[in-house]
Amino acid sequence: MSSYTRRDWLRASGLLTAGLSAGLKFTKAATPTNSVQSVFINEFAILPPDLPKLRARLFANENPHGIAPSAREALVKAADLGNRYVWMEFAQLKQAISENEGVKPSNIMMSPGSSDLLMAAAAHYAKGGGTILTSAMTYDDLLERAEKFGAKIVSIPMTKNYQYDLATIKAKLTPDVKMVYIVNPNNPTGTIVPPAELEAFCREVAPKVPVFMDEAYIDFLEPADRPKLGKLVAEGQNVILTRTFSKIHGFAGLRLGYAIGQPETLKALRQYTNGEFAVSITTLMAGIASYKDVDWQNHCRTENTKARAYTAKALAELGYEVIPSYANFMLFPIRMKPKTFENQMFSQGIGIQTREFGGQPFCRVSVGTMDEMVAFVETFKKVVG
Ligand SMILES: Cc1ncc(COP(=O)(O)O)c(C=O)c1O
Missing domain, CATH: 3.90.1150.10 (Aspartate Aminotransferase, domain 1)
Structure with a gap:
């Protein structure tokens, strides 16, 4: 690999x-x-x-x-709420995300960064063995963990332009494949799959096997150039999108991320996490401010x-x-x-x-x-x- x-x-x-x-x-x-x-x-x-x-x-x-000055201000203010468990505040952020993505709040799960979501997916989809299909030259946090949990990882070579070779990935789908993992934009190559190609791939593959889209770097694309895969989730497809506040929002140390997917998929992943309470109130309030600070x-x-x-x-x-x-x-x-x-x-x-x-x-x-x-x-x- x-x-x-x-x-x-x-x-x-x-x-x-x-x-x-x-x-x-x-x-x-x-x-x-x-x-x-x-x-x-x-x-x-x-x-x-x-x-x-x-x-x-x-x-x-x-x-x-x-971090944004507005996020800093919210973070400091939230310090006074530090004695309370986070509760209603999730709803505010989920509401804002759901409006942007065209999904329901029940399609969203918050997390302290996206790494925890990658780990949960690794644990869930590697359970009982099977194959995870992906590309070579990609971010292998999830893959390495899944391998330790018993999955076999099949990595398809990239195209000569260092892009995911979706046609070959599709051709390699076998009944043994439990999940397809795609990083877009990809780390470490920085390359993307054109949105239309990605959407067509998801439409064809997701009815057979879950497609996990790691979109940690999506915010660096101009809004008009971003794939809009939330609509596939809204249509009921088993596509899982993960996002992080660690990059454009500057929250690498504050830790905030989320997954967008089918409620039953999120429920399955939740079993392997500490739940949304793992996000601190200070991070969450700063996240709400940052999300709105376009x-x-x-x-x-x-x-x-x-x-x-x-x-x-x-x-x-x-x-x-x-x-x-x-x-x-x-x-x-x-x-x-x-x-x-x-x-x-x-x-x-x-x-x-x-x-x-x-x-x-x-x-x-x-x-x-x-x-x-x-x-x-x-x-x-x-x-x-
Ligand atoms: C492709 C990719 N996915 C996920 C992550 C995890 O980031 P975080 O846990 O900070 O959200 C990273 C971190 O660099 C990454 O490069």
Whole structure:
């Protein structure tokens, strides 16, 4: 399986085991073991407390602009509600989401980030074995967990343009397939499947097997360019969409996400979660403000597009071909040993990720502020000589 998660990268990069040549030290607790339990513990126990101060933190696809001022205000106000369990407040956010997506509030389940939903789906669909069908070069948090829970993962190679090969995925559907997992825009390639193609695929496949659409990066597409798969859910199709506030809303540390799907599917997934009460009142109230703050979302998207275009152009001028990205990161082949490149970048204060696919090393760089991307390009020039 040739795919990509934070945990894998950290392991491959030595961050979890040996530490960087930049002098990182890792506690024993952060070292992964092969036991299933450690999977849950280590997903977010990823970075050591003594990570060197970076000039550009471009390894985790975070929002460099922070949370919306309106969200901050709501968060502070909500502190006074901290003694109460969250209850009615979910309804407000679900109502707003349901209006945008054309579904009912009962089609929505909130969660502390989308990773918990991926884990729930892994546990549910891997139960009793079977196959999960997906693409190579994709985000494998769900896949790795499902494999540990007993599922077989079949990853179809990407097209030559680094896109999901939906025709081949469709051709590989067998009675053994329990779920199809699609990440769109995809991590780490940043590529998309055109909305019409995706919709046609879901219409054909979902009546046979659930289609799980991980839409963590969908907010970086212009609203008119986004697939509108909520309508398939409204029609009763077994399509599951997951979304996160970690990206355009800047809530990676606050933790908020949601799934859109059939009520019975959400009920099944809920068995493997702590329920919506796992979301704090402060995060939820900030989430409501952020969801409504379309200006802030537009601002972050515009800044992302500008900084991404600048970086892709600068890399192209240096002779590096970036895979056209629709998200807040980009992937391109490099000509150095990945570990050497990564260590040299980190030791100069630029945090990125590297990965090998089919023996070819790649750099994945998140889109930071323009200043961070200028620092990235300058350092990149020095490192590659
Ligand atoms: C494709 C994809 N899905 C899901 C996630 C999970 O994000 P979170 O748990 O912060 O919502 C990530 C995180 O980077 C991601 O890249």
